[in-house]
Amino acid sequence: MTAPVTSTADRDSTHRGAPAGEPLLAATDLVAGYLPGVDILGGCDLVVHPGELVGIIGPNGAGKSTLLKALFGLVTVRSGSVTLKGEDITNHRADSLVRRGVGFVPQNNNVFPSLSIEENLQMGLYQAPKRFDERFDFIVDLFPTLGERRKQRAGSLSGGERQMVAMARALMMDPSVLLLDEPSAGLSPVRQDETFIRTRKINKAGVSIVIVEQNARRCLQICDRAYVLDQGRNAYSGPGRELMNDPKVIELYLGTLATDVEAATGGH
Numbered sequence: 001m002t003a004p005v006t007s008t009a010d011r012d013s014t015h016r017g018a019p020a021g022e023p024l025l026a027a028t029d030l031v032a033g034y035l036p037g038v039d040i041l042g043g044c045d046l047v048v049h050p051g052e053l054v055g056i057i058g059p060n061g062a063g064k065s066t067l068l069k070a071l072f073g074l075v076t077v078r079s080g081s082v083t084l085k086g087e088d089i090t091n092h093r094a095d096s097l098v099r100r101g102v103g104f105v106p107q108n109n110n111v112f113p114s115l116s117i118e119e120n121l122q123m124g125l126y127q128a129p130k131r132f133d134e135r136f137d138f139i140v141d142l143f144p145t146l147g148e149r150r151k152q153r154a155g156s157l158s159g160g161e162r163q164m165v166a167m168a169r170a171l172m173m174d175p176s177v178l179l180l181d182e183p184s185a186g187l188s189p190v191r192q193d194e195t196f197i198r199t200r201k202i203n204k205a206g207v208s209i210v211i212v213e214q215n216a217r218r219c220l221q222i223c224d225r226a227y228v229l230d231q232g233r234n235a236y237s238g239p240g241r242e243l244m245n246d247p248k249v250i251e252l253y254l255g256t257l258a259t260d261v262e263a264a265t266g267g268h
């Protein structure tokens with residue numbers, strides 16, 4: 001039986017299961033929002049240590065994508081801080097963050113459909129075009145398909161393939177941490193699986209990852225650690241597999257298991 005995960009009522013446990021040492025990326029007490037006077041994040045915390053794959057899950061509208069955007073300077077942080085390798089990067093512009101080693105893959109409109117795969121990857125490296133051959137080799141090692149089909153127009157690819165190009169484009173700048181916003185959204189179950197496998201593969205190649213996901217179970221399966229957000233605040237955190245088996249997290253955030261449907265409906 002797995003020990004229950006801790007709620008953030010115990011502030012010392014906010015980053016439960018995180019390795020010791022200085023984090024690569026850290027968000028502390030983030031307050032952020034879109035409209036004046038309306039905070040979507042009400043004091044969120046997150047740490048990512050070198051080599052970690054960290055998930056963010058939670059109900060619709062909890063602020064998961066907003067947290068990712070706040071880390072990447074796309075939503076104004078009203079208070080709190082974001083640091084990268086100990087240096088303050090709060091509200092820094094996205095292009096400057098890319099130069100410093102933060103990659104971001106938005107959920108939608110993440111490829112240039114009229115450009116070829118190769119041209120899309122060149123766009124990812126516009127700040128350091130001389131490194132193209134070296135980075136392209138790295139990408140093709142990870143995703144051989146992209147090498148074989150480099151001249152194909154991105155707009156003619158399937159949703160899963162486009163997602164692969166979007167990830168590859170963000171990887172061109174050799175980021176130390178990659179922020180992925182719901183990469184499995186809109187894909188069939190098989191393609192979703194491929195996306196999660198791809199995410200793990202990128203992580204195993206040495207890139208730290210923060211992944212926001214609606215597909216909470218699959219996300220927890222691949223993550224080292226995860227945070228559950230609820231109404232713009234940390235609700236739970238811990239190693240992915242522990243959260244997946246925690247009765248409270250299952251009840252509140254993962255939903256009834258398929259095998260429990262009979263019991264839940266009284267056999268009718």
Ligand SMILES: Nc1ncnc2c1ncn2[C@@H]1O[C@H](COP(=O)(O)OP(=O)(O)OP(=O)(O)O)[C@@H](O)[C@H]1O
Pocket residue numbers: 034035040058059060061062063064065066067214
């Ligand atoms: N551009 C925007 N302008 C105003 N409000 C926004 C904007 N984007 C998101 N919101 C609001 O912020 C809240 C949190 O949205 P967010 O997309 O961060 O949630 P989420 O946890 O990622 O949800 P989901 O799982 O449904 O994608 C929602 O109430 C949403 O309506």
